[in-house]
Amino acid sequence: MTRPLTMSSWGEFCSRVIGWLLPVTYFLVTISFYLKTYDSAQIKITLTQVGCGTVAFFWILQSLFQKRWPFAKADLPLAAPFLAMLLSGIVSYAQSSFREGSLEEFSRRVFYALMAFVVIAEFRGLDRQRRLLRWLVAAFAVTVFYGFVQYFD
Secondary structure, eight states, rough: OOOOOOOHHHHHHHHHHHHHHHHHHHHHHHHHTOOSTTTHHHHHHHHHHHHHHHHHHHHHHHHHTTTSSSSGGGGGHHHHHHHHHHHOOOOOHOOOOOOHHHHHHHHHHHHHHHHHHHHHHHOOOOHHHHHHHHHHHHHHHHHHHHHHHHOOO
């Protein structure tokens, strides 16, 4: 017998997607920095935008489904530097005389801050932290191996 789908179960589903999608996104973006192709910059940008956008989408959905604020008061010391960076980017973009040229840097700051907020809010448990660390170590191993291949090639 299946459980009925509730708002809370959809929130749990979004949380699980975030728990896997963010480490995989970090892995893919990290290893894409060592591609030696002409289009590697576009690949990195696309992976970052699509991956971070998808993670942010599921995080917002989760917050809506669970109807709760994702941060605790104890998270403020961790979130404050990223809030300051985001606020600085918003002020800089708002005061820019050439907004089209500033949009890329502004969107980059928003993505970076959002990913930091997701890690602070969603990676509290030891199992998620270990998963994230394993994916980052795997990315390190792949890039070091690929660096050796490039060096000796």
